[in-house]
Amino acid sequence: MQSNAKLKHLFNPDSIAVVGASRHPGKLGHVIMSNILRAGYKGKLFPVNPAGGEILGLEVSTSTDNLPVPPDLGIITLPREKVLTAMEDLAAANVSAICVITAGFRETGRDGFELEMAMADLARRKGITLLGPNSLGLVNTENGLDATIAQASPAKGSIAFFSQSGALCSAILDWADGENIGFSKFVSLGNKAGLSEADVLEALGDDPETKVIIGYLESVDDGEKFLRKARLVTEKKPVIMIKAGTTQSGARATSSHTGSMAGSVVASTAALRQAGIIQVHDLEALFDLARAFATQPLPEGPNLTVVTNSGGPGILAADACEGAGLHLARPAQKTLDILSEALPPFAAIYNPIDIIGDAKADRYRVTLEAVATDEFTNAIMVLLTPTASAEIEETAQAVIEVAKDCDKPIFACFMGDERIGPGRDMLLAAGIPCYGYPEPAIRAISAMHAQYSWRHRPFPVEVCFRRDKGKAERLIRKSRKIGLKELPFADAMDMAMAYELPIPETRLVRTSDQAVRAAKKLGYPVALKIVSPHIANRSDVDGVALDLHTPREVRDAWLDITTRTQRKRPDAYLAGCLVQTMGPTKAREVVVKFTQDPQFGPLISFSLAGPSAEVLKDISYRLAPLTLQDAQDIVREIKSFPLLRGARGEDPVDLAAIEDILLSMSQMASDFPDIQEAELNPILVNAEGALVTDLRLTIG
Template structure:
């Protein structure tokens, strides 16, 4: 039997929100299969085996439990170590098609188990070069046919003698992706319902000491008026806050949906075990002392217990959660503040900062729909919360404070979709402490974890702010105003100085201070006094009152000449503030097509109109400009086409795979750097040709090769990364001098293992295309201006693989030096379309060969338009691929 693939063990969530475990079958699983069979109804047995059966034979059990995990595969679904379903496929002998079959315990049918198994089997079959599935289904097996119909794959059905033969390709489709996303969302939302909408709550560790965490949390539940029953659990007290207390959760006479656990770490496991036995559906572990202090095993035991009990868990090491929906009024935190009701969903990985977030939200009148302090996120993660808020009609904006990612790929996949309908604003800490491993390439040295985070946020549309103050500035804007339709900004002010500051801030944030038309200026001239400036910024002067503000704002907004309007007010008298505020509010509300921001250079705070905050207000113009710039970039991301992954018909992936496999066989699973000849073969398989070259065995060999070429050559030291630093590159060497340069290089360059003699490529812009495999984020693709100064200049753009045609174009235009490629100041332009194609070919190579761990194409010479690009130097490192990162592996539903 092949080695058991532990990496394929998964924690998943079923359609009804119940957690389950999925793993490959083992030879020792015969007893589990026999036990499942005894629980199957006669009807289910007949539909699976097309005959009546009373048991499984030894031969059948051996066949079912002995697989090779490639051409024959089986996944088991277990709940509380009890087998509830099996899905398997077996490849047919003469074609790349496998027969697929399922059986699900009657008790669990209709809960999405068959759909889950079909998705997992299809993914695994695709990774093992099985191009299609075939299934035989009884015509009256409506449930199984529904699973196939709803899979998103193109079915071919043939009915004969009451049996359908169903065939479909395993190739991923957009419809399959959509169906999987819908299933994942519905499963996670169902699993989180007991956390956000419980009918009854227990506080294990509720205290009569109002200053304790247990006392404060219990008091908060009572103070805001939770709509359900509240049960304090305290073995030392009969009453807590005038509510009858119970010695344990088991002693509570009624059912409990949600339990908050506020006990010392050594008692948490026992408390959760009691909740499992009681049938509690969700727990929030406030207690600390787990993975944050190195107790990873203790935390994992807690997670295993929670999942065994079919619960979801927030924490441990958190400050709780709240839901301001009047239908529930749940304040399960120990925070001293409770925010106003609103449309912002918030999450914090830090409990202390979570309290600060709630405090600022209340002081700034930013309404919150729900808040979750996820702590160590051992079970419920930020990605789960995104799915919840995506389906929550009360949430329009999502705010995250992040310290780390549990599963960056899952977060990325979900955030990319959620951000299309609801803006996500995030602060990610640790920007300056990202570790940088010792790298063997330019790309590896530059592609730190912080680079990966930036790339993730950019690609998914997440709006990143550097500070908490910036987070609230952006959130206030997005929660109350339309997303800007473009970068055009107009400014209205009653003082010249603030107007100039605002104009500078607009320019500094790459926004467009729009030039007002003559017609609009004439209209403003008729409204304002003769001393006013009617260019942009419009300075109405200090005497401007409420009427001037209102008419000026409306004229500009109705003109259609700006996408956003910043209105500045600085008090010049002690009277009229309220009147001016009301006129600005009314004007802003009169035109919802223009994004409007107010700068009140006073201690004035946000105010509400009809219980809805209409106008985000800032103290200084720079704050408004920075918030607006992030909103504008988000709007541009929304309008940006999603892009495509092009297919190249001329690639020879099998030839590249053969080269890589042979290299790994030679080097072992740890891998290493490919030889120059291997690099050349891999690149040529993807249409990325290198200049003619040869590894010279001697000075005579170098001279002979140069003579055969009949043109100048380049000599490069083999085995050295920064060749130029140590004299390991000799350019434009004449054939007659090749032998002498070979001898000199071998004698002078440290750590040299050989010399590559290569055809000399003439003038052209030098760029770098590279890839480094981040242990958490997967492959990161880099593009920038190349050559020996690449790490000095750091003019490089990054994307997390895979990259689309749109990504490739943006990676080029993002460079500060991008104008050079277009012929800056009369310089020679480069073949930009050829660069884009080279980037995409590298992306295709990475997609096809997960064993590629690091790559540098540096320099790539960009020739004149129409002449293409030439890869002058290249290095590729390979290693045995982590199956978790094999393409599309991360698309599993409900993976924690």
């Protein structure tokens, strides 16, 4: 793990050696040199090239052996086959950090992968901080360091950006230059042979010049480390990210781009949420939020007041509020009294506050001054449409002056293009986010309120359930020894008992006579279920018979189930049937599963049984280990939750019983990474409790 002390020489080097420096303007080694000098870097800069001579007014060293002083940072722009040797030479020169610009490593196949692993091994053995390969470089505007091969140099600001895509970095630098967005740090991770997103995230979290961290992720190499670091950072400052590779096509493109394996979409989404990271899906939203977080305080509540000179945009804002989890504040009586006296009779003094179309700057000012001190308002949005009476620049100035003495976030939405341009530019220059439509402004306010709630959430309570871990280990070892990928049902139910899951009395039987004897011993009524390692879902073969009250019903059900299964799945091995005591009456059926995600580990899911999950995908997800709050949230997050809470006069189910099962499964998933997949389906739950009627466990 890279410490922030080791990253010091990457971001704040006193000396830099550019290995592969070139006097030809089109070469990467020349672009790097030019950018470093143009940005105003004050440290020592050493171009290295066997040809010697002079580059951009600096004397060239023919090798790293004869550098005047050991460099803090070495930047390599050589062809791929020369990179490892150059790293060895820099290591011999006692370099502290290396950035490899060169591409053509793991993303190109086996030879490139092996070369990259050799580079990573060298960096680890020598204690060198390695950025890249396949990196665009890095920027630290605080000390004038622009060690990139990009054409545009970023302005100074309080937003830090990191990305795995160098080309995207280059495009964003160019776009930010046109939008007057400044950065504190800018890092292109490349293939992450050394520094990972978790290392950079940790460093940026401790950076005093950075208020907001934004990033572009394609893959995460160590999901647990990333989550651990991210949780610590989001306690201090907002982190906003785009996660690429969220479709099957995108995942394939991610692998070919960086040679990284992508995890599942739902796992990465759950990971970002549990770490307190704000996920967006396009670059426009990324920078909309970054600008808002960098310039405005967090709203301490969800209550928004909208001031507008047009009713239509006010209605759009109200609609957007409801969808974003915000509320239109009801102004305090004192505020209403001020507005009643100051505004025309036809103005709407309730929220949205419509000061009508002939409003000039003075009317905006008096309204905003009243709202700024309103005790029920947590955030303010100023809407302006360019009516014939609108004083656009004067209104922008009024907003700026009110914002100076206001401790609440203020957002502007100046709708239009050419006429509102000067006012929009004034607002942005003064640090007030200005949008062209209400919806992106509302999304930004909602995200900021979510960040406030995240920082003020209750301390997470981790729960460790009692279990017989030794017994569970023996069951898994037994199945592995005889080559089974799925635990036999009897062993699976023993595993459930080891984790104190509530299960019904069950017997595995192989004949109809055994089924009748088992039913008599358990007590009627009973259920009969087909058992086959090749049938994951019994409903596919109609392999369940419920509420059997007599021996004749049990025999008939046995014949029906086995015959039907053999006809529908002649390839399946039938191990027999289960005889179980019937579960609770008036019960809902729910499903709990977990699978092992390659990047983030155990991914737990929760849903109702049946079409709502299978067809409508009404499923919620969290990564193990679950906290008590996670277990509560995952149950309440599905759209079908009102059915569990009690709908149309029905009793609510025992939610605590479901949460206990989720926490037990989280414990099992964390205890045994060898369990590739587990499914409790169905779990019967009513007002009195829950019962796990079936459990499947697949081991790797």
